Amino acid sequence: MTTLVLDAHDISRIIGTVGRDAVMDRVIDALDTAFTALAHGTGGSTPARGGFTRQAHGEGCLEWMPHHEPGSSVTIKTVAYSPGNPAHCALPTILGTVARFDDITGRLTALADGVVLTAIRTGAASAVASRLLARPDSGVVGLIGAGAQAVTQLHALSRVFDIREVLVHDVNPGHLATFPQRVGFLGLDVRAAAAADVVASADILCTATSVEVGAGPVFDDVDLREHLHVNAIGADLPGKTELPRSLLTRAFVCTDHVEQALREGECQQLGADGIGARLPQLCADPATAHAQRARTTVFDSTGFALEDHVALDVLLELATELGLGTGLDIEYHPVDALEVYPPLAAGDRLAPATAG
CATH class of the missing domain: 3.40.50.720 (NAD(P)-binding Rossmann-like Domain)
Incomplete structure (x- = not known):
């Protein structure tokens, strides 16, 4: 069983093919639906994010943001806020990665860039709030x-x-x-x-x-x-x-x-x-x-991580529609679930250590 990986090229292909407006519209609508479900008690659970502050050419932080859909999945985003990145490292202020796990087995099912996802879902959440208020x-x-x-x-x-x-x-x-x-x-x-x-x-x-x-x-x-x-x-x-x-x-x-x-x-x-x-x-x-x-x-x-969960859902749906993403064997899934070490091919066997 492989993990579907959406890298920066895949995200670019999704947005370039579907269009910026269509992606944003789908995330706005999906967030509105998810927020409503949460108010009705059917939207899963999202604890407050955890993390720590760090010096990153100024005070920054690295945080982890989990969302749980019982019986279905767990989504966790790790995100770093580093205000000095654009000036000192030619990198975005916010960097992140989003992982999706099966709730029953704990298997890693998807992994995606979180930079574009974070920006889109943050804008979409503001659109939802502004449309109301x-x-x-x-x-x-x-x-x-x-x-x-x-x-x-x-x-x-x-x-x-x-x-x-x-x-x-x-x-x-x-x-x-x-x-x-x-x-x-x-x-x-x-x-x-x-x-x-x-x-x-x-x-x-x-x-x-x-x-x-x-x-x-x-x-x-x-x-x-x-x-x-x-x-x-x-x-x-x-x-x-x-x-x-x-x-x-x-x-x-x-x-x-x-x-x-x-x-x-x-x-x-x-x-x-x-x-x-x-x-x-x-x-x-x-x-x-x-x-x-x-x-x-x-x-x-x-x-909060429900927003990341929803945005990842949208990207995964679009990736499936477009046939994008790469399946990788990231996790070790042995034939014998009790086996700790992967079997070695004949040419990979190590010579026994000798006392010296």
């Missing part, structure tokens, strides 16, 4: 942070809103300069602007920054539209936050995973009493979300 006529998107995650945030929002204008700000001039080209496939009007102008004009605001622990917020709570919806995705370490506390205290705040949000999300600044709802609850009861659209709303997105 933002005004349907929202046409101006603001972005604080113009790195890789900002691309899929904007892409996902473009699939559920008629966007007229995009304003973007980043403290890194290089990121800001290349952003219009990186999102050129969307055909949107994208302009660089000061942070204050971005937040003052936005109907929907996405914050996706590498702000250091204790250095936030990344914008001031002034001149914001009363109906502003914020997708805050950058907080992923204890002490790291992007939003002003004053905005959070007056807003309707929803989270994807409460335990994570209280430990390392924007809700560090609020506590459990400040959380209005979980995103799965709103997916199951959209009317509750729609009632909040006239006020400030926040999606505190820390990202």
Whole structure:
């Protein structure tokens, strides 16, 4: 029995063949369905991620994120956040790998790149939350942070809103300069602007920054539209936050995973009493979300493994449709389950050790 491996080339072939929009649409729809099932008690279980902080040209982390579908499968993503990667190593800030195991046997059934998957599912989750909480006529998107995650945030929002204008700000001039080209496939009007102008004009605001622990917020709570919806995705370490506390205290705040949000999300600044709802609850009861659209709303997105599980499902389905992926004998499956060592071919036998 082999393990299906989707490498970087396979992911590229899937997106190139099916199209960016079609892949994003499938993940958005699949997440909405999975969140609703979770609210109804049939979506499996996702404990908070574990991990440790590390020095990675600045403070970073390496985490493991498990999701369990009883009787079916276990999905585990390992993901590293290394803010110095683009400048020092020519690598993405976020690197990851996703593994799928059979729940009955524990056999490794699939292994896939997690870099593209993480970016797509994070954007898709923001689209699900924004579709529920933002005004349907929202046409101006603001972005604080113009790195890789900002691309899929904007892409996902473009699939559920008629966007007229995009304003973007980043403290890194290089990121800001290349952003219009990186999102050129969307055909949107994208302009660089000061942070204050971005937040003052936005109907929907996405914050996706590498702000250091204790250095936030990344914008001031002034001149914001009363109906502003914020997708805050950058907080992923204890002490790291992007939003002003004053905005959070007056807003309707929803989270994807409460335990994570209280430990390392924007809700560090609020506590459990400040959380209005979980995103799965709103997916199951959209009317509750729609009632909040006239006020400030926040999606505190820390990202949880159900999202990775769902995104992997989509990629595996597409790989099967397209005949992509490589089957590898990664695990040792002996004919005799009690045999520890693989049998050696005649030419592989080692000469006996001699005393010297």
